[in-house]
Amino acid sequence: MSVETTITEIARSARTASRDMAKCPTxxxxxxxxxxxxxxxxxxxxxxxxxxxxxxxAKKAGxxxxxxxxxAISDSTIKSMSDxxxxxxxxxxxxxxxxxxxxxxxxxxxxxMRIPLGVIGIIYESRPNVTxxxxxxxxxxxxxxxxxxxxxxxxSNQALAGIIKKALKESGLPEEAVQTVPVRExxxxxxxxxxxxxxxxxxxxxxxxxxxxxxxxxxxxxxxxYKGVCHVYVDDGADxxxxxxxxxxxxxxRPGVCNAMETMxxxxxxxxxxxxxxxxxxxRAGVEIRGCPKTCRILPMANKATEEDWPAEFxxxxxxxxxxxxxxxxxxxIEKYGSNHTESIVTSDYxxxxxxxxxxxxxxxxxxxxxxxxxxxxxxxxxEIGISTSKLHAFGPMGLEELTTTKFIVFGDGQVRE
Amino acid sequence: MSVETTITEIARSARTASRDMAKCPTxxxxxxxxxxxxxxxxxxxxxxxxxxxxxxxAKKAGxxxxxxxxxAISDSTIKSMSDxxxxxxxxxxxxxxxxxxxxxxxxxxxxxMRIPLGVIGIIYESRPNVTxxxxxxxxxxxxxxxxxxxxxxxxSNQALAGIIKKALKESGLPEEAVQTVPVRExxxxxxxxxxxxxxxxxxxxxxxxxxxxxxxxxxxxxxxxYKGVCHVYVDDGADxxxxxxxxxxxxxxRPGVCNAMETMxxxxxxxxxxxxxxxxxxxRAGVEIRGCPKTCRILPMANKATEEDWPAEFxxxxxxxxxxxxxxxxxxxIEKYGSNHTESIVTSDYxxxxxxxxxxxxxxxxxxxxxxxxxxxxxxxxxEIGISTSKLHAFGPMGLEELTTTKFIVFGDGQVRE
Numbered sequence: 001m002s003v004e005t006t007i008t009e010i011a012r013s014a015r016t017a018s019r020d021m022a023k024c025p026t027x028x029x030x031x032x033x034x035x036x037x038x039x040x041x042x043x044x045x046x047x048x049x050x051x052x053x054x055x056x057x058a059k060k061a062g063x064x065x066x067x068x069x070x071x072a073i074s075d076s077t078i079k080s081m082s083d084x085x086x087x088x089x090x091x092x093x094x095x096x097x098x099x100x101x102x103x104x105x106x107x108x109x110x111x112x113m114r115i116p117l118g119v120i121g122i123i124y125e126s127r128p129n130v131t132x133x134x135x136x137x138x139x140x141x142x143x144x145x146x147x148x149x150x151x152x153x154x155x156s157n158q159a160l161a162g163i164i165k166k167a168l169k170e171s172g173l174p175e176e177a178v179q180t181v182p183v184r185e186x187x188x189x190x191x192x193x194x195x196x197x198x199x200x201x202x203x204x205x206x207x208x209x210x211x212x213x214x215x216x217x218x219x220x221x222x223x224x225x226y227k228g229v230c231h232v233y234v235d236d237g238a239d240x241x242x243x244x245x246x247x248x249x250x251x252x253x254r255p256g257v258c259n260a261m262e263t264m265x266x267x268x269x270x271x272x273x274x275x276x277x278x279x280x281x282x283x284r285a286g287v288e289i290r291g292c293p294k295t296c297r298i299l300p301m302a303n304k305a306t307e308e309d310w311p312a313e314f315x316x317x318x319x320x321x322x323x324x325x326x327x328x329x330x331x332x333x334i335e336k337y338g339s340n341h342t343e344s345i346v347t348s349d350y351x352x353x354x355x356x357x358x359x360x361x362x363x364x365x366x367x368x369x370x371x372x373x374x375x376x377x378x379x380x381x382x383x384e385i386g387i388s389t390s391k392l393h394a395f396g397p398m399g400l401e402e403l404t405t406t407k408f409i410v411f412g413d414g415q416v417r418e
Numbered sequence: 419m420s421v422e423t424t425i426t427e428i429a430r431s432a433r434t435a436s437r438d439m440a441k442c443p444t445x446x447x448x449x450x451x452x453x454x455x456x457x458x459x460x461x462x463x464x465x466x467x468x469x470x471x472x473x474x475x476a477k478k479a480g481x482x483x484x485x486x487x488x489x490a491i492s493d494s495t496i497k498s499m500s501d502x503x504x505x506x507x508x509x510x511x512x513x514x515x516x517x518x519x520x521x522x523x524x525x526x527x528x529x530x531m532r533i534p535l536g537v538i539g540i541i542y543e544s545r546p547n548v549t550x551x552x553x554x555x556x557x558x559x560x561x562x563x564x565x566x567x568x569x570x571x572x573x574s575n576q577a578l579a580g581i582i583k584k585a586l587k588e589s590g591l592p593e594e595a596v597q598t599v600p601v602r603e604x605x606x607x608x609x610x611x612x613x614x615x616x617x618x619x620x621x622x623x624x625x626x627x628x629x630x631x632x633x634x635x636x637x638x639x640x641x642x643x644y645k646g647v648c649h650v651y652v653d654d655g656a657d658x659x660x661x662x663x664x665x666x667x668x669x670x671x672r673p674g675v676c677n678a679m680e681t682m683x684x685x686x687x688x689x690x691x692x693x694x695x696x697x698x699x700x701x702r703a704g705v706e707i708r709g710c711p712k713t714c715r716i717l718p719m720a721n722k723a724t725e726e727d728w729p730a731e732f733x734x735x736x737x738x739x740x741x742x743x744x745x746x747x748x749x750x751x752i753e754k755y756g757s758n759h760t761e762s763i764v765t766s767d768y769x770x771x772x773x774x775x776x777x778x779x780x781x782x783x784x785x786x787x788x789x790x791x792x793x794x795x796x797x798x799x800x801x802e803i804g805i806s807t808s809k810l811h812a813f814g815p816m817g818l819e820e821l822t823t824t825k826f827i828v829f830g831d832g833q834v835r836e
Contacts, residue, residue, distance in 0.1 A: 019753070022777075022779070023776070023777060096776070102798050104796070104797070104798055108787060108791065108796075108797075110797050110798055113775070113776075115779065117809050117810070118779075118809065200809050200810070201809075201810060215637070216637075219633075219634075221639060221808070221810045239832070242832040245832060245834055246832065246834060248834075249834035249835055250834075253834070253835055254835075335437070357531070357827045358441070358514070358531075359440075359441060361440070361533065361536075361825070362825065363825055363826065364825065364826040364827075364828060365825060365826070365827050365828070366827075366828040366829075366830060367828065367829050367830060368829070368830040368831055368832055368833075369526060369828055369829075369830025369831075369832070369833045369834075370830075370833065370834045370835050372834070372835035373526065373828060373830075373833070373835060374826075378522070378526075378835070379522075379526075379528050379826060379828070380520050380522055380528055390639070391535050391536065391618050391619075391823045392535070392618070392619060392639045392810060392811040392823070393810040393811040395823045395824060395825055396825060396826045397826075405809040405810070405813045406813060407779070407780065407781055407782065407783060407813055407814060408781065408782040408783070408792075408797060408814045408815075409775045409782075409783050409784075410782060410783070410784040410785065410787055410791060410797070411784075411785050411786070411787075412784060412785060412786040412787025412791075413786055413787075414657070414660040414663060414664065414786055414787070415786075415787045415788065415791070416663055416664060416666075416667035416668075416671070416787075416788045416790070417667055417671055417672075417788050417790035417791060417796070
């Protein structure tokens with residue numbers, strides 16, 4: 001069979017399975033999730049054996065140690081996958097909920113009913129835990145899912161997906177509701193991205209290169225973010241103790257993630273009072289500062305920022321710092337260099353707080369809080385499948401609800417159109 | 419300037435204008451809409467003069483009389499464009515509304531704020547009224563809009579857009595918030611569909627050919643429906659008087675639109691009692707029946723349906739009729755041949771009504787009402803910009819709210835991530 005035929009068959013059978021999943025009661029979906037949560041623990045030995053095959057391949061191929069780190073499945077990876085599934089099982093099922101009911105003058109009762117999207121394709125890189133995390137969320141929301149992990153994690157993903165398929169079957173659900181792509185070559189990704197007849201949504205997870213490839217080649221809607229160039233703006237008259245704590249947390253607590261601060265904008269009225277203190281703390285944490293000329297005058301030890309530093313996602317212990325004349329300049333900077341991901345203002349001024357919230361067009365805008373809160377769990381959505389900086393369908397962290405849509409349901413008594 | 423450069427310049431300036439539109443207070447947006455509503459009436463002579471140029475072109479080119487009908491602007495077209503704008507001005511502004519506020523255990527207050535999408539591209543065929551209707555809705559929702567009408571309506575569209583731009587300018591808003599594409603060649607559409615950096619959404623309006631062309635070539639998200647193959651299922655034990663009225667209305671009241679019934683499914687238990695009566699009414703209205711073998715046994719005058727008739731969007735006084743064994747077969751038929759647009763059940767049975775609503779995956783599912791109600795105005799959304807059968811972002815009729823999205827806004831008091 002050609003790759004195209006194989007992938008079309010997978011997508012077609014996923015579509016069929018999605019019809020059963022859409023009808024599946026919550027209790028049965030939760031039963032499957034909890035069964036998988038247990039079975040992942042029971043099958044630790046098998047999972048690790050398959051993972052070892054991937055690891056030895058990767059080592060032979062000379063892949064970096066950071067890469068191999070992400071690929072490795074430890075006991076704690078297994079426990080966290082299992083716990084994650086239990087959390088998802090405990091979340092409220094969005095499917096079937098009815099909202100926004102209104103009565104029309106002719107007596108028609110119009111509502112919206114939440115329904116699954118159908119078939120979701122997940123395209124990701126080397127972390128095998130995505131296989132379990134993403135499948136759990138998609139299933140709970142009543143969807144079928146096609147998983148395409150990095151070819152380097154092929155054996156690990158097959159082992160994990162096998163456990164999920166077995167649990168589906170044992171609960172009388174179609175095992176085609178969770179499928180992996182049994183082709184290592186990248187051409188399989190192109191084939192997957194052409195199945196617009198059977199797949200409703202593609203979610204790519206990984207580096208900017210992977211995501212751009214998916215967006216360029218997909219005929220199916222894609223939810224994604226390319227990068228997170230997140231800003232904190234320290235306003236004139238801000239509580240500088242609070243500003244220091246927020247900026248330090250936003251940069252240092254976990255620098256390698258998309259909601260970490262990359263650029264700090266400081267009002268010139270507080271620059272001299274604020275910068276030396278935070279610079280000392282950054283220095284202790286090993287953070288390199290790349291400053292604008294005004295910043296460098298206040299902090300002579302700082303490196304000079306270049307034009308490339310402003311739109312950069314460092315994902316590292318590096319921060320760009322710019323002193324701005326006022327909030328207009330801060331907003332202008334964010335509009336020019338930002339990525340619509342997450343921005344925060346630290347301020348004590350009521351009307352500037354309101355204006356920042358209104359005018360910044362990012363998916364999450366905060367007042368007096370760390371950018372690190374852009375996360376489904378932290379914002380109260382439960383587990384998340386990713387963060388969208390596309391405005392269509394979902395903007396910000398995506399939880400179970402974002403894996404569904406609504407249809408209109410209408411109750412009549414024989415009404416016809418005049 | 420090359421076509422690409424021209425279009426990029428239009429898209430870039432639309433993006434800039436969209437920032438001002440996003441901040442624009444409701445009263446100012448309504449002022450512009452009402453000014454345009456008046457000015458369209460005042461400029462009737464000018465609009466008709468420009469329209470005449472398009473009409474004489476179209477006649478010379480030998481275009482069909484149906485085509486010329488759609489292209490022509492009469493006094494009543496002008497009145498209805500003007501009235502439409504007044505209606506949109508009277509609708510509630512979705513922008514800025516805050517919803518779904520929740521308090522996190524750490525004291526963060528998390529809400530969603532409704533914001534405009536940004537820049538919307540509308541690609542349509544020959545009806546010049548779309549220029550005014552679509553621009554009005556996009557502006558009210560705080561967006562900038564780029565209009566690409568059919569090249570046959572070039573002069574009409576320029577005249578109408580000119581009136582809108584003048585009103586924007588007079589109200590101190592950027593006239594780049596409404597732009598037409600000053601290039602007649604189709605290559606301009608391809609250039610438009612590549613501006614993913616500046617345009618957030620494309621809405622194509624027209625025949626299936628245009629829509630497929632847009633979907634195939636767009637790098638920007640597209641909201642669309644290809645066609646409406648809408649079904650009415652007359653259940654066993656249905657009130658046959660009601661069923662007759664609903665089926666007649668769904669087929670005959672306006673057969674050329676996407677929410678008209680194309681196929682009638684009748685339970686075998688009521689087929690003999692129901693079909694002869696409705697067939698008589700259909701015959702009086704000039705409706706051709708194409709029936710399955712069972713239908714043709716009951717209605718000897720009916721034509722035989724072929725396999726091509728089941729997925730067909732007739733848009734005409736033609737109806738396909740099939741007798742089914744039970745509701746399962748009706749649902750299976752709709753899943754196989756339907757277009758996810760609109761389906762209705764006529765029934766007196768509580769649990770079958772519930773099941774039909776739950777299991778049919780179309781954008782609007784009705785019980786005991788005509789399919790003709792799939793319309794933004796009829797369902798209480800106000801004016802609509804189209805109907806989406808894509809599940810992402812909007813599914814069903816799209817009103818002002820569907821031309822917006824939400825961002826998360828977070829109020830903190832210095833919270834950092836643990």
